[in-house]
Amino acid sequence: MEQVLLSLLIWMPILGGFATLIVGNQRALSAKWVALSLSLIVFILSLGLYTGFDNTTHLMQFVEKSSWISQFNINYHLGVDGISMPLIILTTFSTILVIIAGWEVIQNRPAHYMAAFLMMEGLIIGVFSALDAILYYVFWEASLIPMLLIIGIWGGDNRIYASIKFFLYTFIGSVFMLISMIYMYNIGGSFGILDMHALSLTMTEQSWIFWAFFLAFAVKVPMFPVHTWLPDAHVQAPTGGSVILAAIMLKMGGYGFFRFSLPITPDASLNFSDIVIVISLIAIVYIGFVALVQRDMKKLIAYSSISHMGFVTLGLFAMFLAVKNSYEGALLGLEGAMVQMISHGFISAAMFLVVGVLYDRLHSREISTYGGVINSMPKFTGFAVLFAMANAGLPATSGFVGEFMVILGAMQANFWISTLAATTLILGAAYTLWMVKRVFWGPIHNDAVKSLNDINAREFFILGVLALAVIIMGVYPQPVIEVMHSSIEHLLNQALTSKLAI
Amino acid sequence: MSNTAQNLFQFDTSTLVFALPEIFLLSSIVVILLIDVFLKKSFKNITYYLSQIAIFITALLSYNLIGNGEQIIFSGSFIHDDLAAIFKVAMMVASIVVLVYSRTYLNIHNLFKGEYFVLVLLAILGMMVMVSGYSLLTLYLGLEILSLSLYTLIAIARSRANAVEAGLKYFVLGAIASGLLLYGMSMIYGINGSLNIAEIAQFASGASLESSQQLILNFGLVFIVIGVAFKLGAVPFHNWVPDVYQGSPTSVTMFLSSVPKIAAVAMLIRLLIEGLGSLQDYWSDLFIALAILSIGVGSLVALMQSNIKRMLAYSTISHIGFILLGFATGTMTGYGSAVFYVFTYVLMSIAAFGVIILLNKKGFESEFISDFKGLGRRSPWFALMMLIVMLSMAGIPPFIGFYSKFFILQQVVNSGFIELAIIAVIFAVISAYYYLQIIKSMYFDESDNTSPVSSPMDTQLVLSINAVLILAVGLFPNYWMNIALSVF
Numbered sequence: 001m002e003q004v005l006l007s008l009l010i011w012m013p014i015l016g017g018f019a020t021l022i023v024g025n026q027r028a029l030s031a032k033w034v035a036l037s038l039s040l041i042v043f044i045l046s047l048g049l050y051t052g053f054d055n056t057t058h059l060m061q062f063v064e065k066s067s068w069i070s071q072f073n074i075n076y077h078l079g080v081d082g083i084s085m086p087l088i089i090l091t092t093f094s095t096i097l098v099i100i101a102g103w104e105v106i107q108n109r110p111a112h113y114m115a116a117f118l119m120m121e122g123l124i125i126g127v128f129s130a131l132d133a134i135l136y137y138v139f140w141e142a143s144l145i146p147m148l149l150i151i152g153i154w155g156g157d158n159r160i161y162a163s164i165k166f167f168l169y170t171f172i173g174s175v176f177m178l179i180s181m182i183y184m185y186n187i188g189g190s191f192g193i194l195d196m197h198a199l200s201l202t203m204t205e206q207s208w209i210f211w212a213f214f215l216a217f218a219v220k221v222p223m224f225p226v227h228t229w230l231p232d233a234h235v236q237a238p239t240g241g242s243v244i245l246a247a248i249m250l251k252m253g254g255y256g257f258f259r260f261s262l263p264i265t266p267d268a269s270l271n272f273s274d275i276v277i278v279i280s281l282i283a284i285v286y287i288g289f290v291a292l293v294q295r296d297m298k299k300l301i302a303y304s305s306i307s308h309m310g311f312v313t314l315g316l317f318a319m320f321l322a323v324k325n326s327y328e329g330a331l332l333g334l335e336g337a338m339v340q341m342i343s344h345g346f347i348s349a350a351m352f353l354v355v356g357v358l359y360d361r362l363h364s365r366e367i368s369t370y371g372g373v374i375n376s377m378p379k380f381t382g383f384a385v386l387f388a389m390a391n392a393g394l395p396a397t398s399g400f401v402g403e404f405m406v407i408l409g410a411m412q413a414n415f416w417i418s419t420l421a422a423t424t425l426i427l428g429a430a431y432t433l434w435m436v437k438r439v440f441w442g443p444i445h446n447d448a449v450k451s452l453n454d455i456n457a458r459e460f461f462i463l464g465v466l467a468l469a470v471i472i473m474g475v476y477p478q479p480v481i482e483v484m485h486s487s488i489e490h491l492l493n494q495a496l497t498s499k500l501a502i
Numbered sequence: 503m504s505n506t507a508q509n510l511f512q513f514d515t516s517t518l519v520f521a522l523p524e525i526f527l528l529s530s531i532v533v534i535l536l537i538d539v540f541l542k543k544s545f546k547n548i549t550y551y552l553s554q555i556a557i558f559i560t561a562l563l564s565y566n567l568i569g570n571g572e573q574i575i576f577s578g579s580f581i582h583d584d585l586a587a588i589f590k591v592a593m594m595v596a597s598i599v600v601l602v603y604s605r606t607y608l609n610i611h612n613l614f615k616g617e618y619f620v621l622v623l624l625a626i627l628g629m630m631v632m633v634s635g636y637s638l639l640t641l642y643l644g645l646e647i648l649s650l651s652l653y654t655l656i657a658i659a660r661s662r663a664n665a666v667e668a669g670l671k672y673f674v675l676g677a678i679a680s681g682l683l684l685y686g687m688s689m690i691y692g693i694n695g696s697l698n699i700a701e702i703a704q705f706a707s708g709a710s711l712e713s714s715q716q717l718i719l720n721f722g723l724v725f726i727v728i729g730v731a732f733k734l735g736a737v738p739f740h741n742w743v744p745d746v747y748q749g750s751p752t753s754v755t756m757f758l759s760s761v762p763k764i765a766a767v768a769m770l771i772r773l774l775i776e777g778l779g780s781l782q783d784y785w786s787d788l789f790i791a792l793a794i795l796s797i798g799v800g801s802l803v804a805l806m807q808s809n810i811k812r813m814l815a816y817s818t819i820s821h822i823g824f825i826l827l828g829f830a831t832g833t834m835t836g837y838g839s840a841v842f843y844v845f846t847y848v849l850m851s852i853a854a855f856g857v858i859i860l861l862n863k864k865g866f867e868s869e870f871i872s873d874f875k876g877l878g879r880r881s882p883w884f885a886l887m888m889l890i891v892m893l894s895m896a897g898i899p900p901f902i903g904f905y906s907k908f909f910i911l912q913q914v915v916n917s918g919f920i921e922l923a924i925i926a927v928i929f930a931v932i933s934a935y936y937y938l939q940i941i942k943s944m945y946f947d948e949s950d951n952t953s954p955v956s957s958p959m960d961t962q963l964v965l966s967i968n969a970v971l972i973l974a975v976g977l978f979p980n981y982w983m984n985i986a987l988s989v990f
Contacts, residue, residue, distance in 0.1 A: 069905075069980045071835070071987065072912060112882075134908070138899035145893060148938075152946040153878070160946045164938050171898075171934055175927035178908070182915045182923070 005048055006062050006078040009088065010126045013042055013095070017119035024111050031111035032103060035118055039096045042121065046092040049085050055482055058082070058490030060131060060194070068135070074191050077132040082487030083258050083338065084128040086480060087251055090345045091128070093469075094247045095121040097462045098240040101353055104458070105239070105360050106154065113154060117240060120146040127252055133181040133191045137174070140252065144170055147241065147249065155236040162229075162236035169229040173219035176212035177260075183209065184264075197263040200499055203271075210268035213261050214276075220253030223313060224283040227306050234302035235365070239356030242298065246305050246348035254312045254341050262316065262495040269495060273320040276313060281420050283310030288427035292434070296365045297358070300435055301351045304391060307424060308344050308403075312337045314421060315406035321413035323496060333409020334488050335481055340402030342480060343390075343473060347399050350387040350466040354380075357459055358439075361452055367435060372444035376452040381440045383455075383463040388436045390470045392429035398473035517575040520582035523563040523590060524630050530556035531623045538616030546614055553619040554601055557626065561594030574636055578698045581636035581772075585989035589633045589768050596761050596848050597626055602964045603856040604753035606957060610864050613659060613751060621658070622757065625651035629765035637697040638687040641769055645683070645733070648762060649676050655757070656750045668749025675732070675742045683729025689722030690778075699777040707780035723781055726773055727788050733766045734822050737795040747815035748869075752862070755811055756855035759818055760848045767825065767844045774829075775837065782832045789830035790922065796823030797926055801933040810871050813936055814854060817895060820933055821847045827926065828910040831917040834990050839909035842986035846906040846975070850894050853968045857888045860957050860965070874940055876949025884955055885944045887969035894972045896937040897930050902972045905979040 016038040023031040054061060060079030068076040080088065098117050106113045123146070126139030144167055152163035185191050188199045201209065219226045234242050262269055284307050291303035315337030323330035357380060358373070359365055374381040390397035393404075403425065410418035444450055455463065473480065518525065534556065538549045564587050573582040601622065608614040628647030635641035653676065657669030691697055693715055694705035706719060732739040747755050774785055800820025807813035825847070828840030861868035861877075878885040894901030907930060914923045975982055 068978075069983065071980060071983050072909070138904070141899045141904070145898065148941075149945060152942065160942055163946070164935070164942065167938060168931065168935060172928075172931045175931055176924070179911065179915065179920065179923050179927060182908075182912050183920065185912070186916050 002052060002062060003064060005045065005052075006080065006125075006129045007064055009042060009046055009049075009092070010078075010122045010129070012045075013038060013118040013122035013125070017115040017122070020111050020115040020118060025109050028110040031114055032099070035099050035114035036096070038118060039092070039099050039121065043089075043092040043096055046089050046125075049080060050089060050483070053080075053082075053085060053483060055082070056486060058486045061085075062129075063131075065131075068132075072134075072185070072191070073189065074134045075132050076135060077192060078129045078135075079131045080129050082484035083491070084255065086338075086342055086483060087128045087248075087255060088125050090251070090342055091121060091124050091248050094244060094345065094349055097349060097353070097466070098243050100458060100462050101243070101356060102238070102240045105356070108154060113150070113238075113240070116146040116150050117244065120150075120244060124248055124252065128255060131193050133185075133193055133196065136193065137178055137181065140174060141171070143249070143252075147245065150241040150244075151233060151237045154238040154241065157236075158232070159236045162232040165229050166233040169219055169226070173216040173226070177216035180209045180212040193259065196260075197494060199264070201265065203267055203500060206265040206268035206499070207271070210261060210265040210272060213256065213265070214272075217253040217256035217261065218279075220256065221250055221309050221313060222253070222306060223279055223310070224287060224306070227283070227287070230306060231299050231302045234305075234352075235296060235298045239352055239359065242302075242352040242356075243349045246302075246352060247345040250305065250309055251341050251345060254309065254316075254337070257313065257316050258338070258491060262491060265499075266495045267498050267500055269317070270320045273317040276317040277321070277417060280310045280314040280317065281417065283307060284314065284421055284424050285427070288424050288431065292427070292431045294431075295367055297355045297367055297435065297439070298352070298365050300367075300431060301348065301355065301391075304351075304428065304431065305344070305348050307428070308340065308348075308391075308399075311340045311403055311406045311421065311424075312344075314417075315340065315409055318406075318410045318413040318417060319492065319495070321417075322409050323492075325412045327492075329409050329412025331409075331489060331492055332405050333413075334492055335484060336402050336405025336407075336409055338402075338484050338488065339398075339405060339477060339480060343398035343402045343470075346466055346469045346473065347387060347390045347397075350383075350463065350470065351391055353459075353462060353466070354384045354387060357455060357463075362446075362448055367438050369446055370439040370449060371442045371446065373440045373449055373452065375444060376450060377454045379460065380455045380463075383467055384440060385436060386467055387463075387470065388432045390474070392432045393425045396471065396474045398470045398477070401474060401477045517573065520567065520570070520573045520575055521580060521634075523560045523567070524627065524634070526563055527556060527560045527623065527627050527630065530560075531620060531627065534623065535616075535620050538620065541616065546616060549616045549619050550601070550605060550614075553623055554598060556623065557594050557597050557601070560626075560630075561591050561598070564590035564594065574700075578700070579637040579640045580634050581699075582634060585768065585771065586634045588985060588989055589764055590630055592845055592848070593626065593629055593633070593761050593764050596764070596852060597622065597757075599852055599856075599964055599968060600753070600757050600760060602960055603756060603852070603859050606961060607751070607753045607859045607862055610862055611659070611751065611867070613753070615658070618655070618658060621651045621655045625655065625757070626761070629762060632765045633768040635769070635772060636699050638691060638699075638702075638773075639697050641772060642680075642684060642687065644765075645769065646680065648765065649680065652754075652758060652762070655754050656746060658754070659751045662749075662751075664749040665751060668746045671749075672742055672746045679729050679732035679739070682725050682732070686722045686725025686727075686729060689718050689725065693718045693722070699772055702777045703779060706778050719778075719781065720784060723774075723778055723784060724788070726778075727785055727792075730766065730770050730773065731792055731826075733769070734763065734826075735819055736792040736822050736826060737799045737819060740796070740799070740819050743819060744812045744815040747811045747818075748809055752811065752855060752859050752867070752869075756852060756859070759814065759855065760851045763818075763822070764844055764848060767841065770829065771837070786830045786832050789826045790919070793823045793826035793830060794922065794925060796820060796826065797929045798823075801929040804933060804936045807936070808871055809869050810858060810873070810940070811869055813871065814851070817933065817936070818847075818851065820929065821895075824907060824910050824926065827914055827922065831913040831919075833913055833917065835987070836910075836913035836917070837990055838983065838987035839906070839913050841989060842909055842979075842983050843906040845982065845986065846894075846902045846972075849968065849972060849975075850891055850903060853887065853891045853965065853972065854895070856961070856965045856968065857884055857891065860884060860955050860961070871939055871943055874943040875947045876951055877943070877955070878945040879949070880952060881955040884965070887965060888944060889941055890969045890972050892937040892940050894976070896934040898934070900973065900976045902976040902979065905976060905983075909983065
């Protein structure tokens with residue numbers, strides 16, 4: 001079981017997606033049950049990764065390796081460490097929510113919808129577990145296809161523009177990554193990611209490779225100024241698409257920095273860390289202000305996502321400055337970045353589901369449509385306010401933990417960096433709570449709001465599960481941190497060891 | 503020297519076995535032509551089936567010859583080796599699939615005639631001669647058999663002005679290109695006194711070449727490269743491609759865009775790698791220029807097309823650019839990658855035209871990207887097939903098109919041309935836009951037309967296998983790559 005667990009996690013959803021396609025739209029209910037039961041099985045199996053995980057080592061676990069394209073020494077090589085394992089569980093978890101969330105809402109081609117999400121789940125798990133660069137690239141690019149179709153088929157009015165923009169943006173970002181990988185293969189003779197970690201590169205080579213990878217990951221995270229696809233994609237995507245996009249696809253970018261940029265090009269990362277820190281701060285502060293003025297709820301959450309993801313890149317690169325003062329500070333920053341990714345996975349998923357609940361009822365994402373929703377939907381408002389608080393970084397929610405760790409880490413780097421980053425806590429509170437005020441409180445402007453039905457059992461379930469996740473991680477983040485500790489420490493040492501051939 | 507010369511002129515009937523596929527096909531053509539004359543119009547199906555059987559048996563005969571090593575027969579003018587046999591099998595399989603897809607189309611548009619199939623068979627024969635040609639004369643002969651059959655095939659829809667124009671255009675430009683090729687061959691023949699590829703190779707790699715001889719050799723080389731580039735449709739010798747693709751009946755376009763590319767690549771290998779391999783430095787530079795221009799023009803101009811046949815024409819041009827890039831690297835793996843690319847390109851191109859042909863109805867010629875509107879609803883299965891083909895052509899993994907591009911890029915970077923690789927991938931991203939347009943039409947656009955696409959079982963089956971192969975070979979590209987590498 002251990003030897004094939006990762007393969008199962010990848011291929012079960014993909015083949016299950018095909019099965020769902022075959023069941024077809026005519027038998028939509030059976031298709032939905034196939035999808036739901038598969039996603040549940042995959043989630044339960046993925047918990048095996050957690051229970052069977054060895055916290056004490058940074059080495060890859062659950063490794064599978066067999067030759068794939070022997071002519072170019074490309075292997076089907078899978079494995080997880082403390083960085084990728086939590087992200088895989090996040091993926092399997094979110095997929096269940098998305099499938100339940102789309103249960104009644106998706107009337108147009110429901111079986112295809114479910115199939116797309118299942119296939120995407122498998123492909124993204126592939127991204128997080130691939131240890132061969134080409135295998136990684138194949139999963140990375142292939143995961144664009146279901147998302148393209150999800151936005152394009154089930155999206156809003158401007159879906160065509162948004163889906164093609166999303167696709168081309170990510171595609172142009174990643175082709176240079178491919179060339180870097182090929183370049184490193186030509187030096188080292190291996191596409192293995194771990195072999196690339198050990199590859200000795202000159203500063204010039206590292207700089208080129210760094211920027212090539214940076215482009216790919218920065219588009220995905222997304223970082224200022226290549227973030228413009230995200231608001232379009234989010235606004236047009238159906239609720240499920242937004243959830244997966246925010247909760248998981250953005251993490252693929254962050255994960256890329258952990259897996260490729262820092263260990264492969266440590267010297268270039270150090271050299272360019274100032275630039276990345278500045279860009280991250282711009283994302284955190286400027287995009288925070290942009291979020292403040294949005295009238296569309298989904299757009300507001302999309303910008304807030306960009307701003308929160310800024311913390312991830314800040315934590316990653318501020319550590320180069322922090323380590324001069326304190327090794328622990330640097331470690332804290334890195335771990336904070338990782339915790340922030342997971343926590344953002346829960347919170348952004350929850351926020352988009354909250355908007356989805358409202359959108360399903362009134363078919364409007366405009367803040368001004370609503371007002372006084374609490375009068376007709378008290379239970380729902382309870383959840384919404386909790387998630388809004390978490391989004392604003394309230395202590396005892398998961399949103400606080402990651403951001404606080406990053407800020408503490410950044411404090412070791414530079415007082416002003418951490419101060420600027422901390423302003424987000426205020427900004428985040430401002431735009432989130434202001435939205436809550438306008439949507440949920442105040443007088444009812446709109447007659448339709450009066451007759452809203454409160455959330456049903458299905459919606460209560462998904463929001464409840466997410467609420468639990470947000471609170472548990474906020475109160476007791478220790479298990480998550482423990483799992484990643486050895487891997488992050490190893491990564492930090494890799495990033496601090498110069499690769500320049502003497 | 504005298505000893506080999508004697509051997510060359512000996513005629514040993516046992517060597518005929520290596521030309522058995524060609525001999526069989528030629529006899530079949532004669533027989534089918536005769537039978538067809540006596541068939542009533544309602545029995546024309548028999549011609550179709552006979553042709554398919556003839557191609558199939560030819561494929562089997564070629565397949566049986568794989569692994570017999572290198573055999574040069576007919577006084578050094580004809581070669582049998584694994585390259586020839588594998589290429590022939592690939593061409594036969596592709597031709598069978600093309601004919602399966604064509605049948606409905608030909609019926610709908612009243613083109614179902616005996617001549618059509620005989621001409622296709624003749625074109626195939628020409629290509630087989632090209633693949634096995636080992637002297638300049640045989641190569642040229644094969645090329646002309648192919649070209650003359652194609653000119654006629656294109657113009658077979660006499661009532662269509664477009665088709666006649668396309669046929670004439672191809673004829674005039676093709677004749678010029680043949681002339682240039684022949685001119686180059688005459689220079690090479692003039693300087694070394696032999697038409698045989700092996701002797702040309704020996705001469706060209708000789709250390710004792712005078713600079714004037716070298717000059718003439720280079721001149722000949724340039725003309726030969728031009729001739730090959732024309733047949734492949736590389737920029738700047740591409741002007742015939744869009745017009746011919748658009749004007750020809752779609753079934754002919756499908757044939758034209760796929761099988762002859764294999765033959766042209768074989769001719770390229772015979773002439774430039776086996777014959778003038780010692781001048782690789784010279785023709786590599788030419789190829790790089792042709793490749794980058796082709797990739798660039800192919801990607802950019804395709805963006806503006808609304809006619810899908812024209813769009814695919816430009817897409818072919820950009821694929822040809824990648825193939826040339828593979829040859830330009832000058833490494834064995836590079837050549838193998840280019841051959842791999844040709845095979846995968848043919849697989850994708852046939853599937854793309856197969857879906858276009860499906861959309862044809864009595865009195866309706868499907869030509870525009872907008873004809874794909876709503877296909878995702880009308881026929882989800884075929885839409886999925888087209889989705890796979892388009893993503894594969896755009897080079898998105900896990901489909902086969904990604905690996906063919908990836909192998910080429912790998913070799914390009916390996917040869918130190920990183921900037922070429924960067925240019926190529928940028929254009930690959932640009933070209934993704936127009937492939938996405940088809941996907942957009944099929945899935946994202948709404949259409950009033952909700953009637954499902956109907957087609958005979960055999961077409962459906964073959965098309966499904968074709969598209970699934972694009973995915974399956976993509977999951978396990980190593981097997982095909984081994985075949986492609988084994989021809990060198």
